[in-house]
Amino acid sequence: MFSPEGPTLRELAVQALSSVEHGYDLLAPKFDRTPFRTPDDVLDATERVLGPLGPFSHGLDLCCGTGAGTRVLRAVCRERVVGVDLSAGMLRAGRAAAPPGGPAVSAVRADALALPFADAFDLVVSFGAFGHFLPGQRPALFTEAHRVLRPGGRFAFPVAAPPVPGSSGYWKTVGFDAAMRVRNALWHPPFVMYYRTFPLSGVLADLDRAGFATALYPLPLPGLERRPDGSPYLRLVVGTRPGPP
Numbered sequence: 001m002f003s004p005e006g007p008t009l010r011e012l013a014v015q016a017l018s019s020v021e022h023g024y025d026l027l028a029p030k031f032d033r034t035p036f037r038t039p040d041d042v043l044d045a046t047e048r049v050l051g052p053l054g055p056f057s058h059g060l061d062l063c064c065g066t067g068a069g070t071r072v073l074r075a076v077c078r079e080r081v082v083g084v085d086l087s088a089g090m091l092r093a094g095r096a097a098a099p100p101g102g103p104a105v106s107a108v109r110a111d112a113l114a115l116p117f118a119d120a121f122d123l124v125v126s127f128g129a130f131g132h133f134l135p136g137q138r139p140a141l142f143t144e145a146h147r148v149l150r151p152g153g154r155f156a157f158p159v160a161a162p163p164v165p166g167s168s169g170y171w172k173t174v175g176f177d178a179a180m181r182v183r184n185a186l187w188h189p190p191f192v193m194y195y196r197t198f199p200l201s202g203v204l205a206d207l208d209r210a211g212f213a214t215a216l217y218p219l220p221l222p223g224l225e226r227r228p229d230g231s232p233y234l235r236l237v238v239g240t241r242p243g244p245p
Helices: 007-014 018-032 042-052 072-075 088-097 134-150 168-186 201-209
Strands: 056-062 077-085 105-109 121-125 149-160 213-217 234-240
Touching: 007 018, 007 134, 042 121, 042 149, 042 234, 056 072, 072 077, 072 121, 077 088, 077 121, 105 149, 105 234, 121 134, 134 149, 134 201, 134 234, 149 201, 201 213, 201 234
Parallel strands: 056 077, 056 121, 077 105, 121 149
Antiparallel strands: 149 234, 213 234
């Protein structure tokens, strides 16, 4: 799972026993060489879906980490891109790796549940971060995304289909979440990261309550378009803040 340049088992253990913020500060220098970084195929597919939904002027990468998702915004936004994350270490690593050219890019350290913006963006994206929020925090998270968008703006993020019950992927996610619950019961500060707390049905209901009009787009992943039952492996959820752009 990890390249030789990635974190050691000891480094991962230290991260897992830290808070979310400090854990990612520690992991930041090697984060892009772990399987936790969003794959390029997912980013490319997201860009292909979002392109025709524009044009977009200002974009926000919510919980941006080292900025993998920011490359999508750089491709579809014309003027300004902002990355927001709680971890200063992840933001530093992202700034160091940012390519030149394209729209202006800035990084802001902030809590996703209390963003320092209002009516500022045409597009908000997020990749792989929502396992760090408990289900009870999801309504506030979506309300913040709605608040920072301009009328007509879009909030987009991929959601994977759940593993088939009984499959190896199913038992891996069940085991990981169970281990994380035990860790958080026995050790403080908590490290919130769960795979099974973001079901599509609950997500869509919370987006609706936050005021979004929502659509689903299958993400065109080479060789992984559909599961055997015909459902997409990965969908892009796109919520629109109502109103004229």
